[in-house]
Amino acid sequence: MTQTIIPVLPFNVNRVREDFPILAQKVHGKPLVYLDNAATTQKPQAVLDALAEYYTEHNANVHRAVHLLSERATRLHEEARTTVQRFLNAREAREVIWTRGTTEGINLVAQTYGRKNVGAGDEVIISAMEHHSNIVPWQMLCEEKGAILRVIAMNDDGELLLDEYEKLLGPRTKFVSVVHLSNALGTLNPVKRIIERAHEYGVPVLLDGAQAAYHVPLDVQELDCDFYAFSGHKLYGPTGIGVLYGKAELLDAMPPYQGGGDMIRSVTFEKTTYNVLPFKFEAGTPHIAGAIGLAAAINYITALGMDSIADHERDLLAYGTRALESVPGLRLVGTAREKASVLSFVLKDIHPYDLGVILDQQGVAIRTGHHCAQPVMDRFGIAATARASMACYNTREEIDVLVRGIHHAQKLLG
């Protein structure tokens, strides 16, 4: 397959904003300032067009029929897989499994690789900054198997303690599953080192890439991770579509996840044989439009340039960090040296919920709460934070609006 050459234009945030129709609206009479990107990102016109075009012109079920529409839908669906393969720099397209999202990808690995390879007394390692979706699937597995869940501790800045991690690794370790970029703290973890050390013990590693995939240029071969899970909707794509990357030799050896159509080779009442990769893990009609929409999103951000996006977001993070640090009574939660895109904070005497409501009145959308990472909140002795998270279309001016909104809330609620 020949690589499509996409020209990279200089990054111009105002032009980028024009690609996202939703950003032009007003909320409560104020221009929308959307800073809840870690929850989900907005969709560029290219993705909206791809979805509309698919349903308007090509819709049919895939891998089933001989008619022209089905052939077109199948081709687009499989081209989307190849687009993801290139985006991740995976060796082969069959290493790309469609899922509903990161959560399903992690559950798939826990329920197939995990159930086959983790037994009583074995250990699974996660970290102290995991999202609930990278805790609970492993807890369920450990409960079922009588295995033990080990947790890599972190320091007060929200950085994992690698010395502690190395002490946890041992002959009983059967799996390591850690977050690439923390949704609650913004910490970018030293995943390459984490993977290297696990591999010294022959232990495979899954990276939860829900947050990282749209901020950090990815290369799964260079990282040498065994599994990588991410969601389409955080990567400017549709909801309900996600990707699990896995090394072919591991995926091949794994039992199927769900049974149904498309994942079989032949079925009799006595015996079913399973399809080859990637279809073995894709029971039922897939989210065809979602896959095509995700490919459109990947093409869109690839054209912007992942490095340009990362540079732009680094500038916003530095600017936002300085701006928030100047707010009296504000404390940033998550101050790791390696960070991306997330500003989590608490305000003295002001509940995050109240701040969120007052900011909403100013047109500013942030997230408040425990961010589905209650153990992270417990670690910092807080119940909730307010979180502003940036994407490629945010601007310094929007951070100024956020800061003015916080001052306003302090006056109103203080």
Next chain:
Amino acid sequence: MTTTTPEEQADDLVEGFELFDTWDDRYRFLIDLGRKLPPLTETEKSEVNRVHGCQSNVWIATRPQPETPEPVINFVGDSDSSLVKGLIAVLWRVCSGQPAEKIVSYDVEGLLDRLGLSQHLTMGRRNGLDEMVKRVKALAAKAESRNQ
């Protein structure tokens, strides 16, 4: 606390709200209502009385009511969020001290809608408010069934 009906109390609140032109002033009014709520005692602020929301917490405690011909619902509440506490104050003004039979059928959502605050009930799973409304209603239903 009052002899007026829930409807009269609600009308008073809606009128009060309509005096303000901006949401800032309405929220300020709401926060002030919250500050005027009778405080919970230490024992009332117990784990049993706590309603977990994934953002803010609500405490709701019932207080015994002197013998009345009909069962009456008397409660106090608190929250770590000032705005949610203001919303509790709205419910307290309208519902506390009222006959159970009126509370069981009272349209809380309709009231918050009239005040332009129904978004907080929609978000109720997060702020504990809808669970609190359910507890007040369950209490009223229980008191009423005892009376029958």
